[in-house]
Amino acid sequence: MLWPDPAQCDRLVEIRDNLLDRIAEAEREGWLGEVEGLRVSLAGAEDKLAQVDRRRSNLTPVDLGIPTHHHGK
Incomplete structure (x- = not known):
């Protein structure tokens, strides 16, 4: 799926208005x-404006932890 660029939000508001x-x-x-x-x-x-809003609200950091290497037997 193509997402609208959040940097273009002001332009989208201008178009909507x-x-x-x-x-x-x-x-x-x-x-x-x-x-x-x-x-x-x-x-x-x-x-498109709603997509930008949803995308912004979903951009919370996720802690993936530190990768470890397990040696198999």
Whole structure:
């Protein structure tokens, strides 16, 4: 699975906000087909932001211990 780069989070927020503005404009103008397409794009942007949030919350260090070497008999 490809994960969105957390460094791009600000850009994703910018894209999401722009899509919200464009949806509002399309609704005012009565461009129903445009509204539907923009909502699909908005869902994708919001999904990517959620992936970044999940990924950030799952990045807790795990202690794997010190490896040891066992000699077999």
